[in-house]
Amino acid sequence: MHLLLVDGSGYIFRAFHALPPLSRKSDGLPVGCVQGFCNMLFKLTQDMDGDEAPTHMAVIFDAKGKTFRDDIYPDYKAQRPPAPEELVPQFPLTRSATRAFSIPSIEMEGWEADDIMATYAVMARQAGMKVTIASSDKDLMQLVEPDGSIRLLDTIPRPGQPPLRWIGPDEVMTKFGVSPDKVIDVQALCGDSVDNVPGVPGIGVKTAAELINAYGDLETLLSRAEEIKQPARRQKLIDNAELARISKRLVTLEQKVPVEIGLDGLVRQPMRPSALFPFLKAMEFATITKRLATLLEANPDDFEADPELKAGGSTDVGAPQKSTSLSVAKAKLAANATPGTGPARHAAEEHARVKAIPVDYDAYEIVTTPERLAAWVDKIVDTGRVSIDTETTGLDPQMADLVGICLSTAIGEGCYIPVGHALPGDLLGGGGLVEGQLPIRDVLAALKPVLEDASILKIGQNVKYDMEVLERYGIALAPIDDTMLISYALDGPRYNGMDVLADHWLEHKCISFSELAGTGKNQKTFDQLDIAAAARYAAEDADVTLRLWHVLKPRLSAENATTLYETLERPLAPVLARMEARGIMVDRQILARLSGDFAQRAAAFEAEAHELAGQSFNLGSPKQLGEILFDKMGLEGGTKTKTGAWSTGADVLEDLALKGIPLARTIVDWRQLTKLKGTYTDALPTYINPRTGRVHTSYSQASVLTGRLSSNDPNLQNIPVRTEDGRKIRSAFVAPPGKVLISADYSQIELRVLAHIADIQALKDAFEEGLDIHAMTASEMFNVPVEGMPSDVRRRAKAINFGIIYGISAFGLANQLGIERSVAGEYIKTYFERFPGIKDYMDAQRIRVKAEGHVTTLFGRKIQFPNANSGNPSERAFVERASINAPIQGSAADIIRRAMIRMEGELQRAGVDADMLLQVHDELIFEVPEGAEEAAIPVIKRVMEGAAEPAVRLSVPIQVDAHAAKNWDEAH
DNA sequence: GCAAGGACGTA
DNA sequence: GTACGTCCTTGCA
Known part of the structure; x- marks a missing residue:
């Protein structure tokens, strides 16, 4: 008989870095560890067949909450950072996976998984069974038996190594320098920095093993510590004997956990297709589904994806709005958001905790030496998480230059790394850099590894901006969390902006940029600020961002907004960053010619209007116009606006024109032309970026109530199309030589x-x-x-x-x-x-x-x-x-968001060279090489038309029309 | 120099 | 009747 215990929690944590990140295709939910876990279970059961085949099996997880070790030593595991964001949704999913494989999933409050495994291992051994523990956790090595009755099996995938690797007495000897029964004595001395087991300061694994091998065990060593020759080592052992004893208790696994399920309950059950396939389908794991289908001789098509787990399933995504779901929704609301239940209480506690920590500007550091920079990099690696903000010379991420970077890894801390503060310049330009700043190249080189490290979370407020700036300096910021987007997923655009968020959630007033730099045309740019003053402002940003993250992030799970955030918000930010960076080409000549044309025609209308009115007046002033029409000329039917002014909107003037007032028509025509001239033909060329020669709009992902995007600086979502003159402006948006634009728009989506x-x-x-x-x-x-x-x-x-x-x-x-x-x-x-x-x-x-x-x-x-x-x-x-x-x-907006998130990957997969440039609510604009449109259009249509699925299966067909041309007007 | 209101461009 | 952003004038500081 053979018991196989799988260290579920250990697997997830250790596999996270070893496995490539994987997202569920339909909605981007991170599932890499879940897939790895399923592969591992499959492999274990396949590889250990014949005599090796386990007769009993269980997967053991850590339960939430404290254990007896917290009572022995309050700092136990205290400095362990919270799980990486991508892991969080995978914890419950690995438990579901275990059940799907018909394996008992065991966790017990108050006990670590290791204690439960120790208990079962000893029980099984006493019953004459062989035991395998699928884990590479060194804390479990104390259980290894020299006779091979208890062994560990490392299942974490590592390149260049076999998928399963045994750990027996020899491997334990290599690791700890002692036999398995002495592992806890060694650990008691050397401690464990990861779990915060203190050990004896200054004693590492090697020294510990040497001492234990010499004296036999910990107690003998401590009682005979006086005999040790080296004075420093002797004193350390005498001084820290009690710490060593506590450490031993911490690392010693409990072998008498009162488990509720006996060994009989762990007898292996055959896998059931009805449990397995609904789960695998919901996860969208095609390969393993196929392999298990072959193995079990079952047809996966006979089973539906688990409705609770599939993309857009009912666990998190709100129930569709059928009237009957009202009471269900209310019940869910009550169950999930009542203070006092788990996630909601946790969120409330975090809020209270963070709010109580005051902001201390003196705690911030200005980093000016390579050593301190390296220290901050180390800190980031240790915590696995950092909040970041870039300070630049302006607000346009495609123009602004980097002036400094601020970071924070813990609430109340923060640093500012100045790199671009300039000396006052003369008329001819800058006067060089302020002394004492680290060279920007060195700073970027030092930070690049952590900023691009897939296991280190970068937290920012409006991260899209920082991504674009850093991209221009060769840094691809990822993975990210964005407090602005978290807030948007929870509360909509209500508290946009960090100052507002800080005021509302932390009751903290941030230093405003204007009190630092002034306002108006005399406002200084960031590079002109005094470094010390800039540092307070900048480091505060990083600190406050981290605080907001601590407050807002737990609310996502408490308020069922995790899926929304992780599938519709966070993945869109890098997509928008790339679209903004690409920009679109605008033909300056076309606009210049139009501007002249519009100016002439507007001037003619203006003269005509003055003539008709019998006086000169400002046609751009609704006030003056109203007075002329309704007071001076005494026209009937005028209405007043809410401020008491005469209403002179286009509809009013249109009415007057129909009643035979030619002045009204003249004004309407004049307004149209001056609008086009002022907003488009004159303004657009000023947005052409000298570096790229293109126009880069900025999308706001978090400012529309319904979930739409908005576009500004310039707004490319209101380029004219309805009138002939308007379309001339649209035709100035062009593809560069050798390329064409594709416009793909949803037909009647709403x-x-x-x-x-x-x-x-x-x-x-x-x-x-x-x-x-x-x-x-x-x-x-x-x-x-x-x-x-x-x-x-x-x-x-x-x-x-x-x-x-x-x-x-x-x-x-x-x-x-x-x-x-x-x-x-x-x-x-x-x-x-x-x-x-x-x-x-x-x-x-x-x-x-x-x-x-x-x-x-x-x-x-x-x-x-x-x-x-x-x-x-x-x-x-x-x-x-x-x-x-x-x-x-909002649903239409969500659909096109899903299309945008998937689009780049699908185009790449199809081998199509196409760049997504713009989004106009129900339309996407692409730039493709001439000749590639035939290949691109079917892919674009397929992604857009299928964007709702599989989260939502629409009961109407979605239709997308797409055309290619040299300019936007003709493509539309 | 700034904010509010009116007007108008888009989906 | 929904959702936006920008330009211009006006009125107040």
Whole structure:
């Protein structure tokens, strides 16, 4: 008989660095260790067949919480850093994997896995069984028996070594220099820095082994310490005898853990396809699924992926918004977020702990020597985690130069490494660097290994910025966590910005940049600041970022936002960083010509307007215009804005124009031209980066309520398209010679999402059949055949469809269509009758937002409405409309995010050379070599159309149209 | 020099 | 009727 014990927790921690990182394809969930673990279980059961085959088996895990060792020595394992972020979701998954393989998964509160394994090993040996412990943990070496009855088996994959390696008495001798029964005596002397076992200071493994071999055991050694010849060693042993005894108790494994399951309960069970395949499918492990299918002679297709574990499964991602799920959602809310239950309590405790630690500016360090820099690098390696912020000469990550880097590895600490502070320059330029700074090359060379180390987490606030800056200095920052994105995943864009986050969560007011550098045109750039003052500001940033991370990160699991963050937020940041870095080419000449054209035509309109008004006035002033139209000319039907000024919006002027006021038309035309000139033809060329010759927008990933991106500096998401003049501007966005642009856009994505979420059969059928959706709507509403339908009928239906998405009101629809409110009300009534389901959906959102303060997208993104129960009726009505729109707009936004996250990898896998440049809500713009568009378009369409899956299986087809051309206007 | 309001470009 | 960002004027400091 043979008992096989697997050290589950040990495997996860040790395999993490040995295995290549692996993400679940459909949503990016890290699963590398889970896969390694499954492979290991498979291998163990395969390789140990015949006489070696285990008859009994269990996987043992560490339970959460304290053990008796914490009572003996409070600092035990105290300095061990929290598990790397990528590991956290894998802990529960390895337990699920164990169960999937039909193996007992054992963990006991108050005991470490090692103690449980020791207990079972001894029990089994006494019962005459052979024991194998699958672990390479040196603490378990004390259990090895010289007769081979208890052995260890190292299963951590290592390149160039066999997958399974035995550890017997010889290997223990190599490691500790003693036989297994003396291992604990050696450990008692040499201690263990990882677990914080003190040992005797100054005594290492070699000396310890020498002493134990000479004196036999620890107690004999301590009682005869006086005899030791070396005076320093003798004194150390005498002084620290008690520390050695405590250390021995810490490292000695308990062999009498009161296990609930006896050896009989560990008898090996055959693997069951019904347990195995739902798990493997949910993890999307194709290879091992295939191998086990062959082994078990089963067909995996007979089984569905475990709904609790699969991407977008119900454990974390919010339940789809069917009205019946309201009570379920409430129950989940209560179960997960009540203070006092595990994760929520932990988050609250962390918050209280971190908030209580005051910020101490004097604790910050300015790093100016190679030694101190090396010390900080060591610190980062030790903790496996660092918060980082880069200070630069400006706000544009594609232009700004690096001035300094700040780091923090522990709350209350921080350092600033100045590298680019400049002496005051003259008109001709800079006056060189301030003395005392380390050379930037040396600093970057020293930091590069840790900043790129896959096992060291880099924490930042708006990390995308730092990634772009550092990329230009040859550093690929990864892996990352972003406090801004964590906050966004939890609370939406409410507390954007580090100062606001610090104020809200830490009740700490950060030094503001303006109090350091001034404001306005005399504002200093960071390189002109005094290093000492800059250091306080900069190191505070790193310190505060780390504090925020400690406060916010635990809330992700407590509030079920981990999947959202890890699949829809964090992986998008590096994608956006690359898009921003690529930029897009803009033809300066086209814009210059247009600008001249627009200027001339605008001037003509201006003269005409002055003529018609009978006086000169500023056409750009709505105030002056209103006074001329409604006071001086005395026109009827003017309305006032909420501030009491005359309303002169385009719709008002359009009305006046129809009533025969030519001035109104002239103003409308003038405004259009000056808008295009001011915002686009004149402004865009100023954004061309001299280094790259291209325009680099900046995407904000965390500022839109619904989960959309926004674009600024410049905004490339509102480049004109609707008018002929506008499209001329769009045609100035071009591909460089030898390349073409591809524009791929989702067709009617929001209406399709609506059809799915609200479960509207008629809409779903129409999309299934590929009908013109607005014409179909018109035909249903107004009983007009689609064939030969008047364009106005279709236009009305289109307005209604959009109205539904926007949370329709009779008032708004009437306004839009220029019809009576009562007529608009009738339209809406008819719509609800023809498309049953819409009204239910809308009511469900209204109820939900009032009851819970938020609504959710298909992918679990919460959209908060803090004033859903406002006393102000118009505010309430506004929230109702927004809460109807938000799941639709937000689900569509989540879908294109998923497409973007997958896109680069899929293009690469397909061997297609294509660069993703821009996103405009439902459209992606790529740049590809001429001739590659034929290959690129099918890949792009496939990724975009399949982006929701497998997290969500939409009940409507998703359609993407893609075209290639030399400029954006023609590609669109 | 700055903030607010109005207007208008996009999905 | 939803969601944004930018430009310009205005009014106040």
